[in-house]
Amino acid sequence: MNNRADTLAVTLAELRLAIDEQRLRPAYQPIIELATGQVVAEEALARIITPEGDVIPAEAFIQMAEERGLVHLIDHQLISHTVRRCVGQLAGGASPIDHFVNISADLLEFPALVQSILDLAVQSCTSCFASVPEKKPLVIEITERQLLTDIPRTREVLAPFLDFGLRLAIDDFGSGYSSLLYLADLPVTFLKLEGELVRRAPHEPKVRAILRGVQDLAQELEVKTIGEFIEDERTLDCVREIGIDWAQGHHLGRPEVDHRTNWLDVGTT
Numbered sequence: 396m397n398n399r400a401d402t403l404a405v406t407l408a409e410l411r412l413a414i415d416e417q418r419l420r421p422a423y424q425p426i427i428e429l430a431t432g433q434v435v436a437e438e439a440l441a442r443i444i445t446p447e448g449d450v451i452p453a454e455a456f457i458q459m460a461e462e463r464g465l466v467h468l469i470d471h472q473l474i475s476h477t478v479r480r481c482v483g484q485l486a487g488g489a490s491p492i493d494h495f496v497n498i499s500a501d502l503l504e505f506p507a508l509v510q511s512i513l514d515l516a517v518q519s520c521t522s523c524f525a526s527v528p529e530k531k532p533l534v535i536e537i538t539e540r541q542l543l544t545d546i547p548r549t550r551e552v553l554a555p556f557l558d559f560g561l562r563l564a565i566d567d568f569g570s571g572y573s574s575l576l577y578l579a580d581l582p583v584t585f586l587k588l589e590g591e592l593v594r595r596a597p598h599e600p601k602v603r604a605i606l607r608g609v610q611d612l613a614q615e616l617e618v619k620t621i622g623e624f625i626e627d628e629r630t631l632d633c634v635r636e637i638g639i640d641w642a643q644g645h646h647l648g649r650p651e652v653d654h655r656t657n658w659l660d661v662g663t664t
Contacts, residue, residue, distance in 0.1 A: 405443070405451060405455045405456045405459070407459060407463060409443075409456075410443070410456050410459060410460060410463075410465065411465070413443045413444075413445075414465060414468050414469065414472070417472060418443055418444045418445070418446075419441060419442070419443060419444075419468075419469050419472040419473060420442050420443075420444050420472075420473075420476060420652050420653075420654075421439035421440060421441065421442070421473045421476050421477055421480075421496075421652070421653070422439075422440045422441075422442045422450070422452075422650035422651055422652045423437040423438070423439055423440075423480075423650060423651060423652075423653060424437060424438050424440060424643060424648060424649065424650040424651075425437050425643070425647060425648035426438060426493075426495070426621060426641050426642070426643045427641060427642050427643070427647050427648075428640065428641055429634065429635045429639060429640065429641060429642055430640075434492060434648075435492055435493065435641060436492050436493035436494065436495060436534070436641065437492060437493075437494060437495065438495040438496075438497075438536070438643065438650075439473050439474075439476070439477045439494065439495065439496045439497070440453060440650045441453040441456075441457060441469055441473055441497075442650075442652055443455075443456060444652070450652055457469075461499075461501070464501065466499045466501045466502070467499060467501040467502040467504070467505050467508060470496075470497065470498060470499050470501070470502040470508075471502065471508045471511070471512065473496060473497070474496045474498075474512050474533075475512065475515060476653075477494050477496050477533070478494075478512075478515050478516055478519050478533065479515075479519070480494070480653055481494050481519065481523075481532055481533065482519045482522060482523055485523045486523070491532050492532065493532055493533075493534050493562075494532055494533050494534065495534045495536045495564060495585075496533060496534070496535060496536060497536050497537070497538075497566075498535045498536065498537055498556070499537075500537070500552075503552040503553070504552070509555055509556075510555070513555055513556070513559055516531065516533060516559060516561070517559070528560070529560055530560055530562060531559065531560040531561050531562075533561050533562075534561065534562045534563070534564050534584070534585060535553070535556050535561050535562070535563055535564070536563075536564040536565075536566050536585075536587070537563070537564075537565065537566065538565075538566040538567045546576060546577070546580045546581065549581065550580070550581065553581075557582060562582075562584035562585065563581060563582060563583050563584055563585070564583070564584065564585035564586070564587055564621075565577055565581075565583055565585070565586055565587065566587045566623075567587065567589050567590070568586040568587060568588055568589060568609070569588060569589035569592055569605070569609065578612075578616060578618070583616075583618055584618060584619065585618065585619050585620075585621055586609070586613055586618055586619070586620050586621065587620075587621045587623055587643075588606065588609065588620060588621065588622050588623065588639070590623045590624035592605060592606060593606075593622045593623060593624050593625070593630065593634065594624055594626070594630065596630065596633045596634065596637070597629045597630050597632075597633040603633065603637060606634075606637050606639070607637050607638070610637055610638045610639060613640075614638075619640045619641060620639045620640050620641070621639070621640065621641040621642065621643060622634040622639040622641070622642045622643070622644075623642075623643050623644060624643075624644050625642045625643060625644030625645075625646045625647055626644055626645055626646050627646055628646065630644075630646070631646060631647070
């Protein structure tokens with residue numbers, strides 16, 4: 396399979412057909428623990444697989460999906476794939492890692508889809524663990540712009556996931572104005588730092604000072620930090636020196652689609 400170059404050519408009809416034919420697939424990007432260099436997690440990133448076998452990246456269709464009210468269907472397919480991949484890995488004897496999946500505010504407004512995800516997660520955890528752990532390996536990730544401004548309402552719509560033991564990551568932390576309120580009022584486990592800050596950190600002392608402040612705050616709150624968009628060794632050295640916990644980016648590993656379709660049947664009987 397190849398990455399399709401003409402990403403701007405994706406049409407609404409193509410997107411709808413891909414959803415109907417369940418050709419939305421995650422591309423998994425590794426997340427590294429900086430202290431050890433070990434892969435401790437991965438993020439599921441949306442891709443379309445064309446009938447010809449090409450891979451279309453998310454930037455070619457996510458905005459359209461959001462505008463057309465289709466993103467909840469994409470979320471549902473990607474999360475289902477990721478849960479089954481987690482089951483398949485554990486069944487194969489792999490060491491458990493965390494699996495980050497994006498949850499849109501749109502998805503949270505569809506209780507039936509939320510319940511189907513939870514049902515699959517419950518069934519999968521039961522099949523994987525003799526004693527189901529309190530903290531599950533699935534991490535739900537929401538960007539600041541997706542979080543509802545009404546924090547009590549945000550807690551309410553996230554409650555089914557959090558009550559089951561899924562953990563919460565805030566993406567693009569530092570890009571909005573309500574970041575500290577989210578930390579005060581939501582049970583956040585991970586902060587994924589705003590990518591532009593990470594990119595600028597090696598070259599700008601002021602940005603490095605901001606990231607050190609965020610890291611100190613996160614450490615005090617027992618929240619893990621993740622530096623995204625690590626594109627070169629200099630940036631990697633910079634976030635490591637600041638004390639960021641985990642890191643993600645093309646320098647550490649590119650997203651790869653898992654084509655093992657046999658995992659789709661895990662946990663469905």
